[in-house]
Amino acid sequence: MSYEVYMLPKAKKKLDKFPDSHRIKQKLEELENFPNVRNVVRISENIYRMRIGDYRALFKVYEETSVIVVVNVDVRGRIYKGL
Numbered sequence: 001m002s003y004e005v006y007m008l009p010k011a012k013k014k015l016d017k018f019p020d021s022h023r024i025k026q027k028l029e030e031l032e033n034f035p036n037v038r039n040v041v042r043i044s045e046n047i048y049r050m051r052i053g054d055y056r057a058l059f060k061v062y063e064e065t066s067v068i069v070v071v072n073v074d075v076r077g078r079i080y081k082g083l
Contacts, residue, residue, distance in 0.1 A: 007070040015073045
């Protein structure tokens with residue numbers, strides 16, 4: 001089963017500021033193969049996090065529509081603030 005991956009504008013804006021944004025985008029494309037993706041951990045009912053080096057991506061999975069929405073991308077120390 002293949003998922004469609006979308007990114008919220010807030011997450012895209014943050015991602016574009018990082019020097020490793022190209023590498024992070026490549027890793028986020030792997031989410032199309034969810035749940036067969038490495039470095040992914042479930043942190044609540046439908047929220048997951050993906051580790052990408054020193055960065056983390058938080059995303060929601062909507063299994064009924066096969067959609068993944070990346071809600072935030074940030075460095076490890078800041079990603080969990082505001083959850």
